[in-house]
Amino acid sequence: MSATMQDSPRATLQTLPGDDVRQIMWRFAERYDIQMLLQSVREVARGPVARLVAEGGRNSHEWTEGKQALIKHFDEAGITTAAVGPEYGGIVSGPYNLLLSLISFELAWVDAGAATGSLAGFLAFAPINERGTPEQVAEYTQRTASDGKGGHLRGAFGLTEPLPYVGVETGTLAGKVRIVEWRDGQEPLLHVDKRGRFITNMDLANYVTVAVDSDDERIKGSCMIIVEETDPGTFDRGVPTKKLAHQLSSTRDPVISVKVPASRIIGGYTIENGVIVPNYSHGKIIEAVFKHTRVSVGLLTAAKLLSAIEPVIRYQRERFRGRPGIDPGTPRHDLGLQQREDVLHRLIDVWATGEAAASLGFAAARLFDVLDPLEKDKERALSEQGAKGGLSQVKALQGSEKRALEFLALRAQPESERDNARFQELESDTIVQYLITDAVGNVLCPACKLWNTGYGATMMREALSLMGGYGITEDCPGFLAQKWMDAQLEATYEGPEAVQRRQLSLSMTLDLFIEQYKQWILEMRRIAFERPGTGACSLASAMELWLYTLNHLRKSTDDFGKKLYNTPRQGVTFPLADALCWLLATRELISDVIELEIKGAENPALAEGLPGLVAFYTDLCHVQCARAAGEVGKVCAELVYGYNRHPSWDRDSCACYSAEELESLESIVPGITPVASGLVDVIGPDGAAPCKAGPCAHAEGLQTFQRLRAKLDGCLTGARLAKDRAAYALTEVMIPEVLDYPR
C-alpha cells in the first residue's frame, strides 16, 4: 500500500477473515493435505468437543465417558496420528511443527483442554522422536499408528511437578532409577520409581516417558525412560488433579514403580567402566522437546483471542434488540453498543493481540520446521568433524560462530557489493545456517510462550469484559469464561512465565541474535517506506530504543555500583524480555499482512474483498505497532532512568538558581525569570525548595536515549487514526447470523 493509494477512498473489511485468508497468512495455502486434516479437526472441535463443553462436560475432574468419547473422534479425524509419517500409515508428511500448531489452534478455538489432550500425546512421543534411538522411534511410531488391536498407543509425558507437603520442589526430579539386575553379557534390568503431578493423559496412557535421576552409582546422572502400563510393578494412574482449567484433558498424579530393560532409556546408553552412561540427560532431552512444544501452547491462547471476536461483535450489535421501541434501522438496533467508541477500541486491541500472537506462534512453528532438519544435518557434520558430543561439540560450534556472523554481515550487503563466492560458501555451510536459525528459534519460542499466554490471558479478560455479565456465565457464546481460565493455565504449562523470561534474558543477548535483530530494524524501515500505513516506522523506532536500552543496561550500574544487566537482576532482565516479545509479535504480524497483500491477489475468491482486508489489517498492524512502541518506551524509560538515584535539595545534586540570582540577571537578560523557572529549579527567597521530591533529574549521558524516545513518540503519529478506522470497520463487517459451534 503506497502513500498515493491512501489518498483514494479506503476499502474496509467486508467479512471476517476465512480459511483463504488464514492459509495465506500462515503459509499453508499450497498444502491441501494440511487443509484437509484441519477441516477434519474443525468438525470434531465444533461438533463433539463444543457439545460436550455446552453440556457441562468440563464440570468434573474425573475422566468421564463424555471425555473418553472424544478420543474416538480424535482418532477418526486423524488427530492422534497427525505426527505419524506416511511411511507408518500417517496422512501428512510434515512440516510437523506447523501442522501440530494448526491442529492445536483449531481445537483451542473451541476448547483448549481438548487441544491439550492431543498435544499431550505428541509431547509424550516427542522425547522419543527427538532423541530416541532409531529402534525406539520406529517402534513407538508404529505402535502410535496402530497398536495391533485396532487402536493406537497413547502416551503421557512425566517430567515433574512439586508434590505439596512432601518436600519435593520443582528443581528436583521426583523420580529415581536404579539397577535391579545386571547379568554378565545381558542387558541391565532397571527399577524406575516415579511420582508425577499434573501429568496429562494419565487416564488413557499406555506408556509414559518419565524423567528420572540416578539412585545408583552404576548409573550416571539423569535420563528419560519409557515405562509401559504392562511393565511388572505398580502403574498407578493416581488421583485426578483438581485443576480449574483444561478440564477436557485427563490430568492425574501417578505413582509408578516398575521394572524395565535398560533399552528403554531414551536415546540409548553406553557402558563406561561398569557404569551406565545415558546418551542424553533428561535436561538435554526436554530442552529439545520444549523448544518445539511450547510454541503450540502459545498458539492455544492466540486461538482463544481470535475466536472471541465474532461473539463479541454479535453481542455488541444485538445488545438492545428485543426491547420495545428498538426498531430495525435505528442505531440502537443495528449497532447496539457499537455506537460507543470505547467498546470498539477495546475489541480492536483484543483482535490485534490475537493476530500478533498467532503470527508469532506460526512464524516460530515454521522456523522450527526449518531448524529440525538443520539440526540433524549439523549433528552429522559435527560427527564427521570428530565432534560427537559434549564439550567437543560446544567448541566446534563456538568456532563456527564467527563464520555465522560473517554470513550475516554479507547477507546485509547489496549483492553487487559483497563477496558472493564467500556468501555462497557460508550459505551452504550447514553449521552456519544451523547457528543463525537456532539463535532466532531460541528467542521466538520463549517469546511466543511468554507473550501469547501471559499477555494473552490479560487480553482474554478484556474480551470477556466486553460481553458484560454474560461473559462470566457458563453459557456465554464462544465459551469465553472457560477460555479465560484456560489461558491462565497455558501461561504455566510447559514452563511458567519466569522460565521463559529467564531463557529470553540469555538468548536475546547473543550476538547471533542481535545481528539479525539489527537487520530486522532495517527491514522495518524499508517496509515503512513502502507501506507507511503499517506503522512499521514506529516499530523500527521501538526496536532501536530497545536495542539501545539493552546495550546501555549491559554496561551500566545502579546507584550502588551494581551491574544492571545481570542474571540475578530479574527486575532488569525480565521486563526487557517482556518488551522484546511485543516487538517480535508485531513484526511477524506485519510480515503476515504483507504476505496476504501479495498472495491474496492471486486468489480469485479473495479478489472482491482483498482491498478491504488489507486496509483493515494494515490499520491493525499500525495499532499493534503503537501499542508495542508504547510498552517498549515505558519499560525502557523505567529501566534506563529508574536505577539512578533521584537528586535531592543539596549542593551536590542541585543545579539550581536562587530567586535573587534570577532577579539580578533580569537587568541583563530581561524576561529570564519566567523562562528559567520553566527550565530549572529555582530556590525561593527564603531558601525554600519547590514543592516536589527534589530537583528535576538530569540525564547526563542519556541524550541518545532521550533522542530515540522522543523520536519514538513522534512515530506514533497517525496511530490513533488507524485505530479509529479499524474500529469503524467493526461496525461495518458482516458476521454470520449465529456462531457455528456447538454444531
Next chain:
Amino acid sequence: MGFHIVVCAGIVPDPLQTLEPITGPQGPALKNEMMLPAVLDPWAKHALFEAAHLAAKTPDSKVWLVSMAPKTKLQQVMMSIAQKASFELVALDGPASGFTDSQAVAEALAAAINAISGLDRKRLLVFGGWESASRGAGATLQIVGERLGIVEQFQGVDELSVTASGSLRILERVEGGMHQISHCDGPPAVLGWATGSLPEPPNNPQVGMANMRTLMPALQKATAAGVAVDGKSFTSVEVPKQRRDTRIVKDASTDDIAREIMEWIKG
C-alpha cells in the same frame, strides 16, 4: 453388476452466514458472496451420502461428483466433503449463486456427464437434490435427466433399495407426511433426493487423501461453463423473512406460558 452413480451438486454459502441480496454488475447477487464460506448444497449432500452408501454395498460401483462452482470456492468445499465419501470429481468452473438459469446449468451438467470417460449409461443413476438451498427452483435435475434422455425420474426421494432382481424400490415424499412407493426396473434413472435417512459421515482424512489424487487435477482442468442468463431478468430478490414477535410479559405463570404455547401450536 454395480452402479455408475453421478451426483450433481452445487455449492451454496454456509447457511449460518448473513445473506443479503444486492444488485451487481451482472444482475442480482449476494453481498460478499465470494468472501463467504461455502458448503456443498445440503440437499445434494444427502444425495452424495446415499450414493456413497449404495456404492459401498454394491460391488463394482463407482461415484462421480459433478459440480459447477467457482473453482477456488469448490476447492475449499472439497477439503471437507472429499473426506466423507469416495468419489471422482468432475469440476465445472462457473457461478454457484442462485441467480443462474436452471436450464443453462442443467445443459452444462448434462454435457459434463456425457463427457465422463467410461461411464456406462445402462448402469447410470443420476443423483442430486430435489431442490437447492440457493434458490430452490427444483428444476435443474429434471432437465439434466431430460437432456440425458432419462425418463425414469423420481423427486423428493427419501429411500432407495435394490431388490434381489435388481429393480429399484423408491420412496418419494408426497403430501401429508406420506411416501409414495415406486418400482423401477433399474438404471438409468434420475433421483432427486430429499433428506434420505443417512447421517452425515464423519470426516475421514484417509478417504480424503485417496480422493485427492483425482480431485486436484480435476479442479486444475476445470473449464469455464457458459451459463449466461441472457434475456432473463429478475424483478425482485429477497431472502425469506425472519419472523420475530417478541413480547415482554412480566410475572406470567408457568401454566399461562404453557397454555399459550399449546394454543400457538394448535394454530
